[in-house]
Amino acid sequence: MVLARSPDPDVPRAIIAAATRLFAAQGFDATSLQAVADEVSLTKQAVLHHFPSKEHLRQAVLGAILAHWNDTLPRLLLAAAASEDRFEAVFGELSGFFAADPDRARVVLREALDRPAEMRKLLRGPVRPWLEAVAGYIRSGQAAGKHHADVDPEAYVVQVMLFVISAVATASVMQGALDDDARARSDKELARIARASLFTPARPRGGALPTR
Amino acid sequence: MVLARSPDPDVPRAIIAAATRLFAAQGFDATSLQAVADEVSLTKQAVLHHFPSKEHLRQAVLGAILAHWNDTLPRLLLAAAASEDRFEAVFGELSGFFAADPDRARVVLREALDRPAEMRKLLRGPVRPWLEAVAGYIRSGQAAGKHHADVDPEAYVVQVMLFVISAVATASVMQGALDDDARARSDKELARIARASLFTPARPRGGALPTR
DNA sequence: CCTACCGATCGGTAGG
DNA sequence: CCTACCGATCGGTAGG
Known part of the structure; x- marks a missing residue:
């Protein structure tokens, strides 16, 4: 039994969508990676796995x-x-x-x-x-x-x-x-x-x- | 000899001017009280003496x-x-x-x-x-x-x-x-x-x- | 107005 | 060796 999930291409998309909402409402500097993570029910580290830095997330x-x-x-x-x-x-x-x-x-x-x-x-x-x-x-x-x-x-x-x-x-x-x-x-x-x-x-x- | 300076009404004005510049350039959340203080060569605590909170400074x-x-x-x-x-x-x-x-x-x-x-x-x-x-x-x-x-x-x-x-x-x-x-x-x-x-x-x- | 700090949270990284 | 994360914690800095 392989329980490991296959790579989910929707996770980065969901992160980008959440970050867009938060950046729009509060601005980039006022938005923490933790707030983005909370929006998609992930840990901050999981977000940093998909986007190696906050700057990468902004570019995305x-x-x-x-x-x-x-x-x-x-x-x-x-x-x-x-x-x-x-x-x-x-x-x-x-x-x-x-x-x-x-x-x-x-x-x-x-x-x-x-x-x-x-x-x-x-x-x-x-x-x-x-x-x-x-x-x-x-x-x-x-x-x-x-x-x-x-x-x-x-x-x-x-x-x-x-x-x-x-x-x-x-x-x-x-x-x-x-x-x-x-x-x-x-x-x-x-x-x-x-x-x-x-x-x-x-x-x-x-x-x-x-x-x- | 009284060495204490008389209240300088230009200090609050200078703080407001510096805060206006920084809020304009970076936004309110991205501007620290320390950055405002540095602009007018004061300590962060001196700024908080004139404006009891960052929110008071924003209103000013x-x-x-x-x-x-x-x-x-x-x-x-x-x-x-x-x-x-x-x-x-x-x-x-x-x-x-x-x-x-x-x-x-x-x-x-x-x-x-x-x-x-x-x-x-x-x-x-x-x-x-x-x-x-x-x-x-x-x-x-x-x-x-x-x-x-x-x-x-x-x-x-x-x-x-x-x-x-x-x-x-x-x-x-x-x-x-x-x-x-x-x-x-x-x-x-x-x-x-x-x-x-x-x-x-x-x-x-x-x-x-x-x-x- | 300063020195000395606080509770919390920041972006980012460690080993597993 | 890979991916997709985890709990814990790094050095610094935030407003007060």
Whole structure:
């Protein structure tokens, strides 16, 4: 009888998921390996078996988010190329990516505050192609007169990405801050700001025009 | 001969200033009282003499930022009431407040991530009158046809405030992320987005219109 | 304000 | 020899 368990590939995954939740809620420094271990009912040493240091665990958490990004966004970009309304497709997928798991937004925003240099590397590296593609869409929209001529395409994309991340990350602050519907109003207004600052008044396709 | 120093009111101020820098850079949990003490060449126990706990020091740091806000913004609001271009006056002062000391933006953003409930209290309390006043300006601008009818005034003000704070707090991420001028481009694009998403096309006063 | 400490907990590593 | 851990404890440092 062999009682030894076979290697369980879900254990590292569960550790990463727990660490993501805790890093998002409290930050990396404020989260102990013991707290991560408690979340998955393991000892601290068991966690250190899978990730030889806390730093390795941090890299794994960021890597999982980036992998998910690389998995989701390119597909969307291809769909957007065929879509009749690229803005709604791209903006919807961008905010959908972070809204699907707000912890992603919180981890990324904390990382930007704690380690700006590493965040800059992500922008210059893995995120760059996606950013350039969307900026390219805006440039062709400008050529067609669909988008404002004074939009700075790259800066616009980076800013809107930052807005979405910040809005999702701090969403709980809005919960009832203005009124009971404050979050829904804020989400809607964010989309409106992104849209209205991009499109020229005579927007060819209807649905989101001012009602007046 | 009395050699004892008279109480120095600048010591607490210097401690708050040092704590603000460290909280902004590393976060509250990752900053030790010893690190704060080292910054002002005191012992940890001396810091605890002025602020009986780390929590008291945190409250003092936030209080100093809020006091500065209450000191600066109402004055601006009165000036804006008389100004010919309220948007530039209000947006300029808002971004100026945080750009004057980016640590303010970083501390506030970290606080929003770490303690959303307390941040919500600020929004519902001390920040509320300022927010309502600016929203009121937007409403009268809408009545005059100057601003888009589908702007949600309160949501717009809160979102733009969040954008400014996030942009200032993460500014170092942008340093050279796109090109050597990335930060200046981002700042300019942020102002453009806030402006273009608010004003109707036929803006009565020139200076910031699209050039085409 | 300092010296001298406390209970606890930190990230990480030992042998088995 | 491997994996997947365990109980115990390392040297330092946390807030107070």
